[in-house]
Amino acid sequence: MDNVTEGRWDSLPVKLNENILQTLDDLKFTHMTPVQSACIPLFMRNKDVAAEAVTGSGKTLAFVIPIIEILLKREEKLKKMQVGALVVTPTRELALQISEVMGLFILKFPQFRQILLIGGSNPIEDVEKFKEHGANIVIATPGRLEDMFRRKADGLDLASSVKSLDVLVLDEADRLLDMGFVASLNAILGYLPKQRRTGLFSATQTQELEKLVRAGLRNPVRITVKEKGVAATTVQKTPARLCNYYTICRTEDKFNNLVAFLRQHKHEKQLVFFSTCACVEYFGRALETLVKNVAVHCIHGKMKNKRNKIFAEFRDLKSGILVCTDVMARGIDIPDVNWVLQYDPPSSASAFVHRCGRTARIGNQGNALVFLLPMEESYVNFLSINQKCPLQKMGPVKDVVDILPKVKVMALADRAMFDRGMRAFVSCVQAYVKHECSLIFRVKDLDFVSLARGFALLRMPKMPELRGKTFPDFNGTTVDTDTIRYKDKNREKQRQKLLAQLKERGETPSFKKSFEKNKAWSKQKSKKDRRRKNAAKRKLDEGSDVEEEDMKELLEDTRLLKKLKKGRITKDDFDKQLTGE
Secondary structure, three states, X not given: OXXXXXXXXXXXXXXXXXXXXXXXXXXXXXXXOHHHXXXXXXXXXXXOEEEEEOOOOOHHHHHHHHHHHHHHOOOOOOOOOOXXXXXXXXXXXXXXXXXXXXXXXXXXXXXXXXXXXXXXXXXXXXXXXXXXXXXXXXXXXXXXXXXXXXXXXXXXXXXXXXXXXXXXXXXXXXXHOOOOOHHHHHHHHHHOOOOOEEEEEEOOOOHHHHHHHHHHOOOOEEEEEOOOOOOOOOOOOOOOOEEXXXXXXXXXXXXXXXXXXXXXXXXXXXXXXXXXXXXXXXXXXXXXXXXXXXXXXXXXXXXXXXXXXXXXHHHHOXXXXXXEOHHHOOXXXXXXXXXXXXXXXXXXXXXXXXXXXXXXXXXXXXXXXXXXXXXXXXXXXXXXXXOOOOOEEOOOOOOOOOOHHHHHHHHHHOHHHHHHHHHHHHHHHHHHHOOOOOOOOOHHHOOHHHHHHHOOOOOOXXXXXXXOOOXXXXXXXXXXXXXXXXXOHXXXXXXXXXXXXXXXXXXXXXXOOOOOOOHHHHOOOOHHHHHHHXXXXXXXXXXXXXXXXXXXXXXXXXXXXXXXXXXXXXXXXXXXXXXXX
């Protein structure tokens, strides 16, 4: 079902409850988006739905409204402890967002009560809240929901409560099937009744998602919705009004370019994506100092209790900077984001699309910019072919100044900042190692000295990728880094105590390994594989254009490598397919 047009709510083939129409009017939602006009009638006619629509197209209302309508039409009214609808979503920020939207609609339906079950809160408090108030609508993240199903010892029997379930919605369904969610999701589905309506909503389709559609949905209606002005033959994955750019800058100039760009767009709302939590911690702290008179917030997956508060604060800002990882890439609706900046290209091409979708939402204008190194420029062609995501080149950022000496001063003034820089560098290299498109993002092509300069490091860290290498060209600092002190007096006191104990035992401080060696990288690839990739690199190094056929070949090689790493094909099969024998 393609190219569904927008229309007024009263044009739907099914009649909506007057209170729902009134809420839509109060919220100034005068017209439906295509995904809403496609999904709502099907859901209300008891069809299972598998919907794919570009991010920012209004998928939340496409299931919130049918949930309320289906619960209203129940023959037997739901009791306090009976769950009629369950929405599962991958991140707590997205769950919070859905809960807010649901809350606006059920204000006029006091017979329904919802509960939000997400990480970052006390599970015992959630249990007590459910036992005291009950809930007919549950919005949850997979880990916390699975935990709640297992808490019979605390007097909660959620498995009995969901026996009356009418609707299950899996939002950002492809992400739910990523590693870390599959086991929880399977456990949750085991508790749910088979006689239910199920909706899968996502901006991208994957093979794993297709398996779930076949296994969990009964004759589902598949919906692929495109925006106006997009040709029927085009596989559109980014919003139609998104201006998507890339810029090329040298490794040691990359952070300087980012700071200059942020300074020039102070009065706008911007998301800055980094590849790792450690990079968010390090560069986020640096930006707080370097970009004056701008609110800078940081969010990453390892934050526990702070995330909900930071997310809410940033959403309310008219301008500011949110430094984040891909935990903010999916489904999150932050009003009026002007720019999405990708400092590090994400590990997967689909994540690139989701990041861009944080702007240009619901028909609004938006901009996205990815910073690439000269050796990464072929990634632009890769995205155009792999994700149907064309990028246009942006000219050099203006008024770039060297701020890296200031970052070095920050590291010399506080050992905590020095530590963050070392961790960020190590994590960045590891993320590069694990990149899905390993034929373009090659660790062997990285200039580690330039990269360390770009991180404003005071010395080179110890890590597997640097083992046996010397760096005579690296000029970090003449200061003995062991003498750098923590600003936090208690932390410095503990460090000095530890150093004294080591000295007494005649030991020297050892580098604590905070990394996990990548198994796929440690295994040497076959000679044929190396020759093939080196030939591709030589072609790039010689400055020749990478034509579409060459890029398709690179894409196919990348897919084969992924299959090999995941154990889906054997080494012999890999060699045969790679060489065409």
